[in-house]
Each structure stands twice: as C-alpha cells, then as structure tokens.
Amino acid sequence: MENPIVYSPVDAGKIISDTAANLMKSAATSGWAKVKKYFKDFSAEESIEIGTAFNDYIRVTQERNSKIKTLIYRRVPKDIYSFYECVGLRLEGKVIKTSNVSDVLKIGKKILVTGTGGIGKSILMKHLFLSTIKETEYIPVLLELRKFNGMENKDISIYRAVYQTLSDNGFALADEYYKYSLEKGGYIILLDGFDEVNRDKLKKVQDEIKSFSDKFEKNTYIISSRPTEMFIGWNDFVETSVMPLSKKQALSLVNKIEFDESAKRAFYTELSRTLYDKYTSFASNPLLLTIMLLTFSNHASIPENLNEFYEEAFTTLFNMHDATKDCYLRDIRTGLGCEEFKTVFSYICFKSYFRGQFEFTEHQLRERIQEAQSRFPLYKFTIEDFQEDLTLSVCMLVKDGLSYRFSHRSFQEYFAALYTCKLTDDVQSKLLATWFDESISVVGDEYMAMLYNLQPDKVNKIVLCPGLKKLKELYDSMGFSVELLKELFSGVHLRRLYKLENSKRVTDYTIDFGISNRYLCNILMITCKLNHFFYSNAEGIKKSREIASTWVSEREKQDPQNRYHIEPIEFDDLMIFLDEHNFTVADFLEACKWVEARFIFSFKILEKYSENSISRKKKVSSILDEL
Template sequence: MTIEPQTATLLAKFAEKFAGPIFGLAGRAATKLAESLTLNLAPYYETTISRCSHVRTLISRDQSVPIDSIYVPTYLSSENKTLNEDDFIEKIPRVKAMIVCGSGGAGKSLFMRHLFLALANGPTAALPILVELRGIKTLGNSKILTYIYHSIVLGPGAVISERQFEAAVKAGAMYLILDGFDEVPPEIRSPLEAELIELQRNNPNIVLIVTSRDDERFSSWQNFVRFSVLPMAKKEVVELIRKLPYQKAIRNKFAEAVRASLYDKHESFLSNPLLATMMLITYEAFAQIPDKIHIFYEQAFETLFFRHDTLKEAGFERKRYADLAINEFKNCLSSFCISTYVKAKYQFTESEVLEAIAAACRHEKLSVKASDFLRDLIESVCILQRDGTLITFTHRSFQEYFSACYISRSPSIDLAGLLDKLSLQPQDNVILMALDINRPLIERTWILPKLREILPIVKKYKTGQPISFATDVIGDFALSPMKLADGRYRPLLTVHNEKHNRFPIFIARLYPHLFKGVFEPLDDTDFVDNETLMRRLDSSPPGKRRSKLKGGLLGSRLRLYPEDDEWMKETKFARHFELFRRALLAVGRHVERSVKEDEKTGKNLLLMEQ
C-alpha cells in the first residue's frame, strides 16, 4: 500500500512514542507498528488531509482552492486574553478540554481544518482526529468513541482494536476535534453533552476540542475552557478580500473601500468572514450595505440568482435549469429550508435532498423537476454544495435565512406551534430574522399571546422572592461551585427543566434593549465562601436536593427551591433575577403597545379617503 510521506511520518511519530504505553509493544514489534497501522488509519488520514487542504468558497463553487491561498489567521480570546493559532496549539496539551465558540460564519470549521493540518504536520506525536458532528444522525446505544472508531478505522483485521483506540484517546495520545456541536440533532444533543462531560471528568488526560455557536449550556461544562473566535480586524478583512478568487478589479476596489471607510461603518458585518465574502459578491450590484441582516441576505441571494460568473474576467451568465421567476424560486427554497431545518437536517444523500425538494415544490404548487431545482441550488445560486457522496448547505446561515422567509410569509400552518419549537434553538437566528422581516406578524401571532400567558405569573412575585419567581417562570435552578485559580469558589447557576418552552429566556434575544444589564457578569467580589457552600450541602436533604461528590466541593450541586429565597436574596443572583422580572414586564408593555399601534395604523390605512 502506497501512502503519502506526510501520513507515514505522522503514524511513525505516533508509533514511536505510544507503542509501549498504549499497545504494550517493545523492540522489533514496536518498530513495525507504524507499518501495521497503515492498514486501518492511513485511508482516514489520506482522505482527511486532502479534504482539509482544499476548500470551496461561496465564490469558487465549481472547484476547490488550496486552503492556504485564502486562509487568514484566526484569533481567539479566553479569560480576557487574545491568542493566535500558535498560542492555541501550545495550550492544547495543558488545557486539554476546550470549547471554541463563535457566531455563524465566523470561520470555526475552517479554523478546525487548518488546526488539523497544523497538528498533523507539527512536532507532536499525538494523532489529530477531526469529526464533523453534523454527520451524526443517531448514536442509539453507541458511545461517541465507538462511533468515531468505526468511522475512521477501515477494513477487516484491525491492527488497532476498539479497546486500544479508547485507551489512546483517554490517555491524550489522540486529539479529538469535534466540529459543530450546534449541528447535532436536538434529540441527541443533551445525551452527547452528558457523555462528553463524563468522559472528561473520568479521564483528565483526554483532549477534547469542541466547536459550536455560543450556547448557555457550556457554562455548566466546568472543566472545559471556553475560547471565542474574535471578529476579524480591518487588516484581516482586507487580506481576506484580496485573497478571494474574484474578478481582480472589483476585488481590489472593494478592498480599498473597506480599508478607507466601509469597515468603520459596517464592522458588525465585515468582521465576519462569510458576510464579508457575501458583501464582495453584492458590492458591484448594490451601492450601499444595509443595516438589517435579512436585507443583506436578500441582496446576496438576488445577486447570486442573476449573477454572471465573476471568476472569469469577461464573465458569462450562468444557466438556470428550473424555469422559475425569482419569487417562485425563493418561495420553493424557503419551503425546502424550513422543512429540513425543523428536522435538523444539514446534510443529505442525493435521494433525501430530491425528496425534500419535491415536497417543497408540491407545497408551493410549482411544476418543476426536483433534479433541475437541485442543479440550480448547487450550480446557479450556490446555496448547496457536494461534499463527497453527500450534499450540504454552503453555510447553515442560508438555511436559517430562508426558513425565516418562509415564516414571514404567514404560511397556512400552526405558526405559534412552529415558533415554540424553533425557540428551543436559542443559538440560531431564524426567529430573530423573521421578526425583522415581519414584526407585526410575529408579535401578533406568537409573542403577545405567550406574554399574556406568562405575565400573570410574573406579576405574582415581588423583590425578595428570587428563587420562587425563577422556579415558577424560568425553570429549576441549581448552584454549583466553580473553582478559580486562586482557590476560591465562585457560584455557578445552572437551569434545567425550563418552563414555558424556554420563552422567558429566549425573549431577551428579541428585545435586547429592554434587558440591558440583566445578564452582566457578577461582580468579581461576589463569591460564596467554601464554608458556606459546604454547610448548605451538608444540611440539605440527600437525593433530590443535593448531589455531593467525595473529596469536596468540585462537582457538587445544590438544587434551589423557593425556601432558599431568604438567604439567596442577599446575593447578587437575586439582583439579576429582579432585573429579569422587571425586563419581562417591560417587554409586555412594549409589545402590547406595538400590536395596538399596528392595528390602529392598519385601520387608518384602510379608511383613507380615495
């Protein structure tokens, strides 16, 4: 079997260092291990190195380009410190359990591919393993390590057994890079979360690098260190634009405009790699960059729908296969996106995607071949792409935008029920964009009815009843101690069994100006001393109220009940709950006023004299 020198070197380093500790081999048997490992591991590394070395962009859909030709270094922040990629790699052996968070389009997946290559080519003997979690449809009774083992070890007669593979992972001899936790189907996300936390807790040497959009659940991953992908600075945006395979004259003109003034005016958009790329596409067609993200996506879609091929200096117009007007195409695409989004489907076999497209066309009463529509999605508007034998969204944010378009059209479905379900995905932007597109519809059909259901409960409570209020309106809270570097313990609140379909928490994303200050961090001086925590845990009834591990505070959990109001009201937590209560009341007043004004102006509009 012929393998690339890069793969041979990678496996040889691994075998040399871990032949004895993991495989129990020594002498001549140890020297032959690298050769033997190629039987099962080389195919995975040959394929993955090739996939990571070349990428497709929103612009270069027809062919992949070398990753180094377009890659701009990623910067991260953690614990108020800025890190470059080398700093991050240096921390891996020491930190071990890492979460990399960032918004949609921030470049997390591209960073993970670049990280995989850096580790594969670097001095470390550990083997990097990159797993795209969106491929996990169901784990069933399988564990994540079993799933990964059978995904990467190919062929019969495995030299490395599943037991040895698990031992290598748990010893830190293999680095698990788990990309896209937020793309895991919702029904298995919590079991996977519990498994990863348990794996880390029971195996302190294991290296886990998990990427995701921001999610409040990570606050309870106590032994993991969170790293945030930083927005691109102006210099990095200009570098990215100049690297993109686009018509040179337009590319250079846009880069100069970004450097001169556009970045300062539209930093929130241009600091995101995906949105910056989309802006380049729309730059020639639209003179201004909109302030609303949904208008920006709309302009990008229109540009892609009507565009000429800007990879060619002269340009030529791409053929469209489905004979549909742009509004018909967009409606069908929005039906396809919402139907797959609610099922948490981000990648498909060809038969699956054709079936979903056919269902969307029937729903929109459009007579068009699903295969023609699919070709347009891949070749003409570049919303989908082929990835090996599968078909995926170019970026998941497209699926979210067109799902929001479907909702905003006031479809003949149970809209309130659909929005209830979508609110369980707080890290996504579907409802936020739908509210921007059609605020009166979303407020009238969903937000106001939900507020009228919840606010009578909110009004029952007053200042000094923090846990009573929180338990009745938000969910069940627990207090867990988090140990800091100086030895002190900081209280960490976690919520479970959320009430009202998580709506009270979700509403803060829709009206952030009314929740200003509510979610600010606790003061640095607000610590619960060790003795108080131990006393509370020891005095609490066992079982349903407390969970205390042997060896002290770390890992302990104190469930909070209304009877804890008396002592909790003296903490800073009580202040935050009170601010939250007042914010909910303010949202109620705001939305009631907004809906009444919409109804009034609507009536006045219809009564206008001819």
C-alpha cells in the same frame, strides 16, 4: 484618519499554501515515530505494519481536511491555507492565538469553542487538526457531530465514532491497542458542530461527550458550537469565543481570494477606506465578508441591514455563473425567475429548519424538493433541475460525499424566517410558541433575530407577548421570590469562569440556572435578546460569586478529586446550604437580581402590546404537516 492599505495582488495564499503542504508532508512521514509511545509494545514487524497504517491515516485525513468548498470556490475544493486567516480565541478578556495549536492546548484539556454563524468555527477546527499533525506528538481525530443525526440514540457512541474514523481512514487497531492509546492520552479529539446535532439526539451526544472525556481524561477535547444553554454545567470545560476578523485580517482575506481582479481591487480599496469601519459587524465575519465582496461586485454598494444583505447575496448568486472568473452568466436549469426560485427554496428551508435537518441524503433532498413542488403547482420544474440549480448554479447547497448540506446554516435560517412571514398570524403564533416549548436552540440560532428584523412588531405582539403575559401573572402573584424561580428553573448551576493573570489561569464561579419551564424561559431570553436588554449590577455579581465560591469550597473539602464535577443544586438543598453558611434568602435574591431585571424589562415590552394567549395544544411536527 488611518491611511488606506494599498491593494497588492501578491499570491500570498499560494506561498502559504505551498509552505504548509511541504510541512504537512514532512510531518506525515515522520508521524508514527512521534506517537508510537502511546501504544503497547509491538514486535518489529507489527510496528512497521501499524506505523505504515498510521502514516496512511495522516496522509488521507490531512488531504481531506486541507481543502473545502466555499461560496467563492463553488465547484473545486480549495486549499484552506490559500485564503484562511487565523482568528483568535477570547478567554475572559485575553486573546489566545490559534496559528499554532500548542497555544490552544495551554488553555486546558477540555475546551469549548463558541461563536455565531459564519465566524469560521469549522474551518478553525480543520486548521487545528492540521496544526496538530505539524506541531505536536498527538494523534488528531476530527468528528463532525452531525453524523449522529442519522443514528438511533442507542447506537450513538463517541468511543466507536472515534475508532471508526481511525479505521475508515486506514488506521485500524485492535481494540486493546485503541483503548490503551486513549488511556495514555495520545489524542487531540476535535468535535465539530455540537449545535448541528438534532434536538432529539442532543442529550445523548452530550452524555457521550461527558462520559468519554471523563473516562479518557488524559486526551484533549475541543468542541465547536454556537452558544447554547446546554453548556451550563459543563464545569470541567473552558469556554472560549471565536474572535472576529480585524481590519488587517479582513483586507488580507480579500487579497487572498481568487476573484475578478478589477472587482476585488475596487472592493479592497473601499473596505480599507470606509466599508470595514462602517459595516464592522459584516466585514469582521468571514462568511459575511465574502458575501460583501459578491454583492459589492454586483451592486457597488452594501445593504444597511442583515436581511437586505442576504437578499442581495441570493440575487447575486442566482445571477452569477462563476465568481472566480471574469464572467457573469445566468445559468438556471429550472427556468424559474429569481423570486419564484426564492419562494420554493424558502419553503424548503422552512420545513427543514423546523425538522432539524441541516444536511440531507439524496433521498431526503428529493423529498423536500418534491414537497415544495406540490406546494407550488404553478411553478413548473423538475426535481432533478431544481436539485442541480441548488448545488451548481445558486450554490445554496454543497454536496459533501453522499450528503448535501447548506453552504452555510445562516442561509437556511434567513430563508426559513422569510417563509415564516408568509404564514398567518395565528399559525405563526402557534408554531413558534410550540417550538419555544420544544427547542433548546431558540436563543443560539439566528432564526429569531432574522424573523424579528423582518417583522419586529409582529414578533413582539403575537409571539412573545402571550408568554410574557403568563410570566407577568406569575410575577404578580409571587413577587420576585424563590417560589417564582422554582416555577421556571430546575435548580441552580454554578458557571465556571476563567481569567488569565500573568499567563496563569484563575478560576471563579457565579450562579446560573437549569431550565425547567422551557417555553417561559425561552420567551424571557428571546425578549431580552431581540429588544436589546442590558444590565449591570456590581453588588449582585459580587454576591453571586461569593455564594458560588463558598459552595465550591465545600465541595472540594468533601471530594477534592472531583472538584470540577459539580452537580446542579436543587432549591431545597440550596436553602439549607445558605442557612448553614450565614447567607440569607435576601442575599440569594440579590445575587439573582439580573433575573428580576429581565422580568422588569420584558414587562415594559408587554405594556406596548396587547394580545391574548394562544392555545398551544399541538406539536411542532403536527403543525408542520398542515403547512
């Protein structure tokens, strides 16, 4: 058995933070000398003026991005290097270190960083921003993509947003200089939170990212997001996934956190002995590890499942005044009890989640609270008191400039799921079926997994089975055929895969599909995800790669300059291609066996439950208005 690591209350975080701050200061003052090569010739006077503006930009943005609020540090932003653990990126079985951005840049010019909620994507992006200042000769720009949610589609522009970020932070350039520096490849552009863009803006933001990164291809683009189907077809982007915390990293993170020393020491010891190994899925996630510390300090135990975990976390935060000090005082201005407050908050989460609101203006937040106030007239509280409790007492929301956002989206998703359980079966079925028809985030979000954990049989029976019945009817009438695939998918996409062999990137391709019937595709994917589908077919994978690689080879012959810009393939064109290259329809269906396996697995779920399909005539928005 591994010996437990001994708790040592050394302020390593302060040492690292101070060292990083000194390095950043040095980098900021010498910044212009490193990057002025990306700009057209200036006069000596212009160079001094613009150089001063650039150094101001680095100083201001470095200061802003080096501090954040967390569940522990709830009132005063904390330097990230006082507690941050550098997580790795997984790329086809290899681990890429992120402590120095230079290692990340070796992956390529266009990088996707995906990971589940709480894994640390946003803080990683801040770290990469700061590392760019310290370690490279590029200009870093960090954009939070959710800022586009407040814009009209016609006003969304990555070109303008990058310029605005530079200008707002003191580095205002004439357009000719700005464009020239982009053409020269002077930037590392970090786009954080693609999954936080509202669904009515997603297509526009996606198109903007693609066109901007194609036009100014010499720059480096790093985009963070939860996994999403929209990345299918982004063939010139390398997709990586954020690694979980190792046991050593988890212990190091706990050691760095400022918290009641006796509680932290006890938790650290138990984490080293048994808790990490027993609850790896919790302890390897920075957010959930923090919640583990909070709940352990309050209950001296850890819940067995994720739903209980969030329940205890909320209860702990509700009853705790300041986790960084040795005091636990209840300070709720509304006077509501824990269950009453949770009911109101759950309603706010429910309404905002289905409206695609992940952050609020002051006015929007007050509207949501007033809406909940009207919904629960027996609960007496003022809008002002509830707003203050959300941000200062329970810390479910964080104020960020003029906006309010959830301390983490997973809280919004859990409490939205909790409120969903209070709805009648008929309303749940209609709402979720319509949402499946409209949303592209069903699979990537944690909402459905949380709802399933709260009511597994009901989700299978009233949410999934109506759609599975429709799928079964199609399958029975068409069999597993190209005609069936046409009913669900818009065409074939080629998914680009990467492997690192001897430090060199090797490219491979496989077959995937673009979604046409969103409702049925979401039903199929969610059924398999929630009910733990697993499938492996070496022959099918081999055939898929064979067909895909042949298509890519033909594409490269026709247009070698744009070999990565592979458009989706319509089924009719695919049939012609297969025939011309000695592949049969049977070969193609063999390559797609993984799809048929999902059908067969899902039909076994259908057999367990019996329910008629429910009408889906309304929009999500109209159903919400009635609730």
